[in-house]
Amino acid sequence: MKQRCSRLRASSWTKRLIIERLFRALGYKNTINRAACGMNSGLSKRGDNETKQQQGGSRMNGQPSSHNKFRAWQRIMTSINSVAEKCAGLFLLGMVISISISVFARLLYTYTGVPWSVPWAEELGRYMMVGSVFIGGAVAAYHLRLIGVDVFITAIPERIARWLRFLAHVLTLALALLLVWKSIQLIQLGLRQWSPAMEVPMAYVYILMGIGCVLMCANTFTHAVRELLNVDLPRQESVEMEEAMEIKNSMGSPL
Structure with missing residues (x-):
């Protein structure tokens, strides 16, 4: 999970650098800031969604934890x-x-x-x-x-x-x-x-x-x-x- 987040951040910063250079070549400074803000907000939303999904998965896994432990014990007994x-x-x-x-x-x-x-x-x-x-x-x-x-x-x-x-x-x-x-x-x-x-x-x-x-x-x-x-x-x-x-x-x- 940490490796995936680090890869997402690296790719987002690479895209941001390309967009900044492109808009600087065209002479649009305000657009650079807006694009950067939009990318940061998109990245934060994506990270929040992944965190929510991870928390939801942990809750789902935590609900039948006794059943999972019993199934592991049952496999051992088998x-x-x-x-x-x-x-x-x-x-x-x-x-x-x-x-x-x-x-x-x-x-x-x-x-x-x-x-x-x-x-x-x-x-x-x-x-x-x-x-x-x-x-x-x-x-x-x-x-x-x-x-x-x-x-x-x-x-x-x-x-x-x-x-x-x-x-x-x-x-x-x-x-x-x-x-x-x-x-x-x-x-x-x-x-x-x-x-x-x-x-x-x-x-x-x-x-x-x-x-x-x-x-x-x-x-x-x-x-x-x-x-x-x-x-x-x-x-x-x-x-x-x-x-x-x-x-x-x-x-x-x-x-």
Whole structure:
């Protein structure tokens, strides 16, 4: 903005100098003063207009400042949940692979008699399942995919439904905070416990529960603030909700 104003002043003074030289060559001194005054007044009016526009823009930007901050926070949470979703998928894949190894070892011993013992596979599969459940549940909470009864929400006006959704998010947040507190106690207990087959501290397993519950708290808090500020869902989320409602209606309709 400052560079633009300095360029405007430089160009105006250049034009003023050209006009002065032109009118001096013609011998009109009074016209020079009038032209200079007109250019100065035009420049001042233009500067005032730009200042008013800047002030108006700042007012417009200042009005939904809380919404802008929330949208920035929502973009951060979207990125975090995208990474968490990939981690939950990796945990699920690891669970499938470890359980498959355990089943294959049993079948190998049953049909061939080869004593291939893999006690760590079944234990690793359980721990992978814990990670996929808690982290995947947190991601599902962000995408509003947790199981809920919405028959009353869809039957009442939107203004009342918004406050009921806010109350539901607050209750879910309270439950998630309780799980965080319990997971901290389990982590402290797991520092003194070791798994029987893999012989690793159980705190490594319980910390997956803590991470998932903390992420669920952040996601539920995000939705509670969204309902409080009455901010619409992102476009991707709204499209997914519409598709889910269409599938629900198609399944509920008689054939």
